Amino acid sequence: MDFEKKLGRLEQIVQKMEKGELELEESLKLFEEGVKLSRDCHSQLNEAEVKVKKLIGFDAEGKPQTENFEVED
Numbered sequence: 001m002d003f004e005k006k007l008g009r010l011e012q013i014v015q016k017m018e019k020g021e022l023e024l025e026e027s028l029k030l031f032e033e034g035v036k037l038s039r040d041c042h043s044q045l046n047e048a049e050v051k052v053k054k055l056i057g058f059d060a061e062g063k064p065q066t067e068n069f070e071v072e073d
Contacts, residue, residue, distance in 0.1 A: 003044050010037045 001009075013034040017027060053066035 003041060006037045006041050006044075010034055010041065013037070 013030045016022060017030060017034075022030070053068060054070075055064055056067055057065045059065055
């Protein structure tokens with residue numbers, strides 16, 4: 001399942017649980033699924049962050065010059 005589908009499913013789970021109409025067993029099942037999806041999404045985001053580079057210019061030959069993208073707080 002790709003990132004967007006996982007995130008969409010996680011949103012569905014949150015909406016169902018926020019309604020408070022589920023039985024305990026179903027709530028626990030959805031909670032466990034949500035935790036797994038959340039971990040998977042977090043892992044995918046970390047992998048993507050490692051790959052992201054910031055373009056800082058071009059060298060004399062026209063090749064792109066990059067550096068690691070750092071999130072500023």
